Amino acid sequence: MSDPVSPLSIAANLTELWSPRVIADLDESFVKVAKVHGTLTWHCHDHEDELFYILQGTLKIEMEDRTVVLHAGDLFVVPKGVRHNPIAEDECHLMLIERKSTKHTGDVVTLQTRSVADQLRPLG
Structure with a gap:
């Protein structure tokens, strides 16, 4: 059994942007949190859905057919195979629920791409 955690507190204390932590x-x-600001990259997850839950701030998710804007308390699932580009005009803290096989930026690799091993690093 694990101890209770505060996703908002953990996300607020992260020092790296666009670097989800399990x-x-x-x-x-995996349940992950991240601190984001700016733009990640256009990418998709061919075989996995991706759940975004906004803890603090606002996140815009561009998709080829529409854009959604999420505020604190909002939840949205990007379906598998849908190209998307997350954007935070100001700092945003979010929680993600993703299958363990989900690659951070799909098949796209950028300087912001984080491996699963990196996302599993101990906090603090």
Whole structure:
């Protein structure tokens, strides 16, 4: 059994942007938090859905057919195979629920891309 955690507190204390960190393990999924600002990159996850839950701030997710704007308390699932580009005009803290097989930026590799091993690094 694990100890209770505060996703908002953990996200607020992260020092790297666009670098999700695993805070819980849930069956075949990871629960992650991230601090974001600016633009990540256009990418997709061919075989996995991606759940975004906004802890603080605002996140815009561009997709080829529409754009959604999420505020604190909002949840949105990007379906597998949908190209998307997350953008935060101001600092935003978010929680993600993703299958363990989900690559951070899909098949696109940028300087912001983080491996699963990097996302599993101990906090603090």
